[in-house]
Amino acid sequence: MAEKAHSSSSIMYVVIAIAVLLVVVFVPLSMLGKGSAPAGNTDDADQRIQPVAKVAFQKAAPAAGGKARDGAAVYGSVCMACHASGVAGAPKAGDKAAWAPRIGKGSAALVKSVISGKGAMPPKGGGADLTDAEVKAAVEHLVGLSK
Ligand code: HEC
Structure with missing residues (x-):
């Protein structure tokens, strides 16, 4: 029983170590990724440059x-x-x-x-x-x- 408790707590350490590693390695990577994303993602840019409101006088589509x-x-x-x-x-x-x-x-x-x-x-x-x-x-x- 004591043996089992010991092994499960060392698994915990491994899990924590992996989690810390993920945060340290991938958070900066994903921030870098965001910085370079707009080049390929023009949809986003198009959205952001939309005027706040559009006023257009249109002819109604003919019936x-x-x-x-x-x-x-x-x-x-x-x-x-x-x-x-x-x-x-x-x-x-x-x-x-x-x-x-x-x-x-x-x-x-x-x-x-x-x-x-x-x-x-x-x-x-x-x-x-x-x-x-x-x-x-x-x-x-x-x-x-x-x-
Ligand atoms: C250019 C912008 C614009 C367009 C296009 C427009 N409206 Fe309006 N509408 C307004 C504004 C501004 C008011 C408020 C007028 C006021 O009370 O001074 C208004 C008010 C109204 C009112 C309330 C009138 C009253 O007596 O209180 C109705 C009903 C209405 N609009 C219907 C329409 C309908 C139906 C259409 C399309 C056929 C339309 N509007 C198109 C700008 C617009």
């Missing part, structure tokens, strides 16, 4: 077969540019506190604001080719995300 674009499609191509991140003070999609007072005005009033533009939001959110029905669908989609 297939002349059908009206649905709210999600219009939101994704036009409205998201500001409302996903809150550019220019736009109430952020999903921010219930920011949306509650606006939703309270009723959906017709919101649609009207978007069609004619409001504050930093251009008419139709910049999607000049949107029909009123498409604007309405996009407002409903955005409100749905934020309730």
Whole structure:
């Protein structure tokens, strides 16, 4: 029994010695590795140089077969540019506190604001080719995300 205890404690010493060695040898190595990584890893660099926010006025993608674009499609191509991140003070999609007072005005009033533009939001959110029905669908989609 005593013999067994002795041998297991010398295994402990070996394990500790290996652990110390790993720390001493590999931690500096991995720090070196990090220093030279960006040369091969441009994804990372691309991510870091992204602008904080992008504002883009885009044309909404044309609807297939002349059908009206649905709210999600219009939101994704036009409205998201500001409302996903809150550019220019736009109430952020999903921010219930920011949306509650606006939703309270009723959906017709919101649609009207978007069609004619409001504050930093251009008419139709910049999607000049949107029909009123498409604007309405996009407002409903955005409100749905934020309730
Ligand atoms: C250029 C950025 C921008 C784009 C693009 C944009 N918005 Fe806005 N939106 C804003 C800003 C800023 C406000 C806040 C205006 C204010 O209250 O002064 C706003 C407010 C709103 C409101 C609240 C209006 C009110 O009366 O309180 C709705 C609804 C809305 N946007 C929907 C949309 C929809 C739908 C689209 C796409 C068709 C869109 N927005 C595109 C910037 C944008």
